[in-house]
Amino acid sequence: MYLRHSNVKKGEKKHTYWRLVRSVRREGKVVQETVAQLGELDAQGHADAKLLCKQITGRAEQIELWEEKPASQRVAVQLDRLRVERGRDFGDVWLGWVLWKALQLDDLCASLLPEGKELVAWPAMAAVLVIARLCEPSSELHIAEDWYRRTALEDILDLPSSRVNDDRLYRALDHLVPHKEAIEQHLRKRMGELFSVEYDLLLYDVTSTYFEGGAENNDLAARGHSRDHRSDCKQVCIALVVTREGLPLGYEVFPGNKSDMTTVKQIVESMEKRFGVAQRVWVMDRGMGSEANVKWLNQTGRRYLIGTPKVTMKAWRDDILDARGWTVIREGLEVKLCSKEKETYVLCRSTDRAKKENAMHDRFAKRIEESLARIERRLSRAKKPVDRGSLERQIGRLLGSNQRAAARYRIQLLSDDTRPAKLRLAWSLHSESSDWARESAGCYVLRTNVTDWTAEELWRTYIQLTQAEAAFRIQKNDLSIRPIWHQKSERVQAHILVCFLAYVLWKTLEQWQKRAGLGNSPRTILEELHRIQSTDVVLPVAGDARRELRIRCIVRPDAAQAALLDRLGLRLPERVRIPLRVGM
8 A cells, every 4th residue: 555645726725635545456457446535634633633542542642561762872782793583463463452452351351350370361361362353363273373473462462472372262262251241231331432322223133154063062053044155064143233333232142043033032132131221223134024023022112123025015016106105315216105004114116226136037037948948858859758756846946046036937847648758848927927026126115113204214224234234244254253163162152252352343443444534444454554563673782792682663664554543543652662581
């Protein structure tokens, strides 16, 4: 990445606007992609960034584990023997530690995991697990054998790499997982302080993550509907509750074969038990919208906004086809408010979604028709009778794998003694089904018992479910929650908790960089700061072959890295205090 600027003249005054760009390859060409607009980077911007940093970290000054600049002194050194040793990745783990302390997880873990007779404090090991998951997701064995010794966490935590092994990391997982609810309570309070989070609306969704291995001793491991397309593996289901900004509130782990709609009551009651009952709105996708769930939510006085299954749309055919009452939210998107008994329904129609669904429909229809044509050719060329049962199963599999277009076809296997195959394939289009597929393309229906919101407000609230979906994508892709290699039930729970904590750090950084005008890509920030290293500068003293001065320094950031740090309001330390265990 590097900096670019543009000059804009407004009246008599000239303004210089800076942006951070990076080169990416697209379709064989290298193009410049803007990572963040940095503005003028003037004195006022610097002051605002510093104030933002102080607000987010909650400290009057940045944490100083670092040496103050020593008083000036002169020592003669031998320049021809000067060397640099012990390069360590510093920037990304240091930022992870800043985030860890910003959320006051250091204080929380110290209170939950009090110091005992152990050689290494468990709060430090918990920090190692979470920061590693944020910066370079990997197994505990990889952390112990490779990652930790390559980072400067040894200096930041004052924890020698010789004391970090896989056994201690596994035991740290065991110590951390019993405090899940206390951690969630703390994070809710802390994020509320940092970002003024309101919990009047909660987004709830479910995903799954699969196991590598048999998971024989894990009661939660089971085969079910796999969102990862790994039906060959056992899995667990994870239900996550986030705020409208995507900030996580809590989660639960369910057996891998549990249906989404059967989790609603347990999740709602669990969250209310932990965080209190309030007149909040629960937003869920259509997988949770069973009649039993809606009835329970209404009977207990809870407010909801839920998507409805596609099959229920036919009840609204007349309203969908009626051109009256639609409100245009933006180009290509319309909504209509309808009432039915004690509920309000929102009909939504998207042009872009219609194009996508029609294209998918046509693709599946083409597959069916091509396969039917092949079957017919096979029957016409057959030299002996064809087994009807085998052919019916083949057609069933064909329709099952192309369900979006299956309803438009009427398919029959007819007896035909004039053919050696003794069978003839006859099929035709079901015109009513085909017409309805075209008419309903791009449409979906929402249901709610909230009566004082407009159709636009309800639609904009529902699409915030993308925040929950994005949370799962981040945990699966950026934080590598999948696959799960642990086999013990408690370790699986601990693995998911560590991933949850890493996601909290991720979202904290995302909120921070958004407010600093740096976009919403924490991975870009972490990758760029990853290149900042700490290193030892060794100065042999002249006249004494046995004496050396060792100074542990932070490599000065380049222009792009400096711009990022400046915008975040952070200042890298120049020198790191060398522990007494390191010889001079």
